[in-house]
Amino acid sequence: MNLYQTFSTIIDRYYAPNTRIVLAFSGGVDSRVLLDLLAQYKDEKQADCLAVYVHHGLSSNADDWLAKCQTWAIQSGIDFIAEHVQLNSNGESLEACAREARYQALRQHLDANDLLLTGQHSDDQVETFLLALKRGSGPKGLSAMGEATALGAATIVRPLLSVSRAQIERYALQQGLQWVEDESNQDTRFDRNFIRHQISPLLTQRWPHFAQSVNRSAQLCAEQELLIEELLQDKLQAGVAKDGSLDITLLSSVSELSRARLIRMWLAQQNIRMPSREHLGQIWHQVALAKQDANPSLNLADGQVRRFSNRLYTVTKYADITDWQSAVTINQVLSLPDNLGHLLLKSCSAGHLSQHALAQGELKITFNPEGLSAHPAERGHSRKLKKLFQEYGVPSWQRRRMPILMCGDNVAAIADLFIDHQFTGQDCELIWDKCSIVV
Structure with a gap:
C-alpha cells in the first residue's frame, strides 16, 4: 500500500484553497505518521498547516511528549501550538472527559471549512464498533467512525481509517520515524485497551479479515442512517x-x-x-x-x-444574571453578560425612541423584571412585565435574559420586544446584537 497516495487522495476530497489543515498531534505512532504525510502534502499543495498538541496533565511524561512533538513539527516545517487543558469529569469516564477537553481545545484553532486530521485507523474502527455493540447501540452507533464528520463549520477527516495499525507502524519504521508511547494505552482497565489487547487479537487470529468485515458493516449502517435521514429531512425542515x-x-x-x-x-x-x-x-x-x-x-x-x-x-446552561445591571450611554456599545452579545442605544434619524424622553432620568440596563410594569406603545394600558411577557409569547426561561432599558424608575423599552408609550420618538434606537456591533 502506498500510504501517501491513500492519504492525499482522501485529503483532496475535502481540501479547498484557503483551507487550513489542523493536525491533532499526540506524538503516538498514528499522528506521527500523519505529521510525516502532512508535511509531504504541504510541500506539494503549499497548504496552510498547523499541528496542535493537547496537554491533559494525566501523565508525568506529558511535558517530554510536548517537547518531542514540537521538535518533530518544526523539523517537518509545520507550525506547532500546545494547548493545556484541565479535566473536570462531572461523573463522566476519564476517557470521555479527556476526549471532550481535547476537542474543545482543538476547536479554538478551526475556522469554517478547515480540516481537522485525526489518526484513527481500521483497528480503532473495530474497537469503536465493539464498544457500540457492548452499549446496545443501533445502526447510528454501529456506523462507528466515518471518513469525514462535521465539527461545527469545520470537518474532521480520518485519512487512515482504511489502514491497519500494522501498516502504519511498518511505514513509521521504514521512514525511520520516532514516536512516543503512552503508558496508559497498556492499561486494560479502560474498555478500549481491553478490546485492543485481549479481544481483537483473538478475533483476528480466528478470522484474519475480521477488521475489513467490521468496516464494511459500519459503512452499511452509515449508509442506512444517511438514507433514513434523507427521507425525513423534508419533515424536519417543515417542523x-x-x-x-x-x-x-x-x-x-x-x-x-x-x-x-x-x-x-x-x-x-x-x-x-x-x-x-x-x-x-x-x-x-x-x-x-x-x-x-x-x-x-x-x-x-x-x-x-x-x-x-x-x-x-x-x-x-446559562448563568443567573438577575442581579446584573449597568449604566448605558447613547452611542456607546455595552457588552452584556453570559454571552448575550452587545447593546447599542444609538441616535439616528429613523429610530423609534425619543432622546428627549430618555434624558429625563438615569439610563441603565437590567435583566430583573420583578415588580416592573410598562405600557407598550401598541397597547391600551399598563401591565406587569410578567403578564406582558406572556402576551408577547416570550418563553419563561428567556424572561430574565432580555435587556430591559430603564430610565430612572420607568421601563423605557425591552430590547427586541416593545417600547413604552412615554418614550416613543424618532431620533434614537435600541439595537441588540447577539453577535457583534459595528458602530
Whole structure:
C-alpha cells in the first residue's frame, strides 16, 4: 500500500484553497505518521498547516511528549501550538472527559471549512464498533467512525481509517520515524485497551479479515442512517422554526419510529449530545405531552429540553444574571453578560425612541423584571412585565435574559420586544446584537 497516495487522495476530497489543515498531534505512532504525510502534502499543495498538541496533565511524561512533538513539527516545517487543558469529569469516564477537553481545545484553532486530521485507523474502527455493540447501540452507533464528520463549520477527516495499525507502524519504521508511547494505552482497565489487547487479537487470529468485515458493516449502517435521514429531512425542515424550536403537532402526526428519529435529528441539529433511548422517550412523554398548564423540562448533558406554545426548545446552561445591571450611554456599545452579545442605544434619524424622553432620568440596563410594569406603545394600558411577557409569547426561561432599558424608575423599552408609550420618538434606537456591533 502506498500510504501517501491513500492519504492525499482522501485529503483532496475535502481540501479547498484557503483551507487550513489542523493536525491533532499526540506524538503516538498514528499522528506521527500523519505529521510525516502532512508535511509531504504541504510541500506539494503549499497548504496552510498547523499541528496542535493537547496537554491533559494525566501523565508525568506529558511535558517530554510536548517537547518531542514540537521538535518533530518544526523539523517537518509545520507550525506547532500546545494547548493545556484541565479535566473536570462531572461523573463522566476519564476517557470521555479527556476526549471532550481535547476537542474543545482543538476547536479554538478551526475556522469554517478547515480540516481537522485525526489518526484513527481500521483497528480503532473495530474497537469503536465493539464498544457500540457492548452499549446496545443501533445502526447510528454501529456506523462507528466515518471518513469525514462535521465539527461545527469545520470537518474532521480520518485519512487512515482504511489502514491497519500494522501498516502504519511498518511505514513509521521504514521512514525511520520516532514516536512516543503512552503508558496508559497498556492499561486494560479502560474498555478500549481491553478490546485492543485481549479481544481483537483473538478475533483476528480466528478470522484474519475480521477488521475489513467490521468496516464494511459500519459503512452499511452509515449508509442506512444517511438514507433514513434523507427521507425525513423534508419533515424536519417543515417542523423546525427559525428559532430552532420543533413543532409538537408535526411529531404527533407521524409514527413512533419516525417521531423518535425526528427528535434525534433535531437534537443533532441543535448540537446536543445524543440522549439515551430512555431520555428520548421522556422528551416525548414528560415534556411534549405534559399538561397544558405545566412548564415541563428535561435535563440533558448539554442543557434542557423544554416546551412552550406547543413547540419543543433546547435550552443550554446559562448563568443567573438577575442581579446584573449597568449604566448605558447613547452611542456607546455595552457588552452584556453570559454571552448575550452587545447593546447599542444609538441616535439616528429613523429610530423609534425619543432622546428627549430618555434624558429625563438615569439610563441603565437590567435583566430583573420583578415588580416592573410598562405600557407598550401598541397597547391600551399598563401591565406587569410578567403578564406582558406572556402576551408577547416570550418563553419563561428567556424572561430574565432580555435587556430591559430603564430610565430612572420607568421601563423605557425591552430590547427586541416593545417600547413604552412615554418614550416613543424618532431620533434614537435600541439595537441588540447577539453577535457583534459595528458602530
